[in-house]
Amino acid sequence: MENTNLQHYSHKRFNILTGEWVLVSPHRAKRPWQGQNEEISEEQRPAYDENCYLCAGNTRINGELNPKYSDVFVFTNDFAALQNDSPKFGVNDGLFKAESETGICKVICFSPDHSKSLADMSSKEIQKVVFAWQKEYTELAIEPTINYVQIFENKGAVMGCSNPHPHGQIWSQSTLPNEVDKKNTQQSSYYKEKKSSLLGDYLNQELKTKERIIFENNDFVVLVPFWAIWPFETMIVPKKQRKSILELNIQESLNFAESISVITKAYDKLFNTSFPYSSGIHQAPTNGLNNSHWHFHMSFYPPLLRSASVKKFMVGYEMFGTPQRDITAEQAATRLRDLI
Helix, strand or coil, rough: CCCCHHHHEEEEEEEECCEEEEEEEEHHHHHHCCCCCCCCCCCCCCCCCCCCCCCCCCCCCCCEEEECCCCCCCEECCCCCECCCCCEEEEEEECCEEEECCCEEEEECCCCCCCCCCCCCCCCHHHHHHHHHHHHHHHHCCCCCCCCCEEEEEEEECCCCCCCCCCEEEEEEECCCCCHHHHHHHHHHHHHHCCCCCCHHHHHHHHHHHHCCEEEECCCCEECCCCCCCCCEEEEEEECCCCCCCCCCHHHHHHHHHHHHHHHHHHHCCCCCCCEEEEECCCCCCCCCCCCCCCCEEECCCEEEECEEEECCCHHHHHHHCCCCCCCCHHHHHHCCCCC
């Protein structure tokens, strides 16, 4: 049964995956809004843009020619944040500390159709993206200097996306990123104590209450996490413990794709706009260890708060104190569930 206190009074919620707290202030959702409103883009993109460096057959900034791809296209990022040939070095001078970091960054074009997003693609089309993710995860994992593979997408200019063509990125590196390191620690500690998956046990509890569940099929659940920070944050979790996307069979990959399709379509319906977000898959490192404590999951962090033109920023207290949200996870889940 839903705890009504959680819907009316300020409180903190614990993120079991990071070991951190989020402040929830449901009473603030009633305050009048007099903040900034953004203009809504009505741009209708063509299926092919001759000026787009990601479209099939076009020339990229570095002079390379894209193939006339018909499904998914992956290439090494022309402006990679990580260098694979960076020399190994370190700085350890009192309180000045630095370490070299190497890696491989790739771009993955989801479709040759410039006008589409994942929300416009069928589950079968998205499954081809999942297959490409699996292939890249496998090939990068073989590299001796790669110990983690981060798959993510920034959708929309508000999320810093520099090109509207449907695409995501894959950054792989020699050490665990901060957020992954937190989740690795939390899941490992729980697994050692309980001999079971932290996310698996959490998911079982969520499936009993049904308060934050948005959608489920035979293999996956889409939900708003109890500890969500972003207004309409969601997470896709496999029902069976899978350490990484590599462990998904053909049917599971299709059901994963269906889950992505369902939530991205619901997002677009929420405020009748192409919904911006950052999404990412957190999964087992490729460091050669057992990693039996890992339960992979995909998170969506959308910034829109009240409408297509009102965004949520992490400012003030959230920058200097603790992340904070106004609408509760349960309220967000209800609104998204009603759109499916």
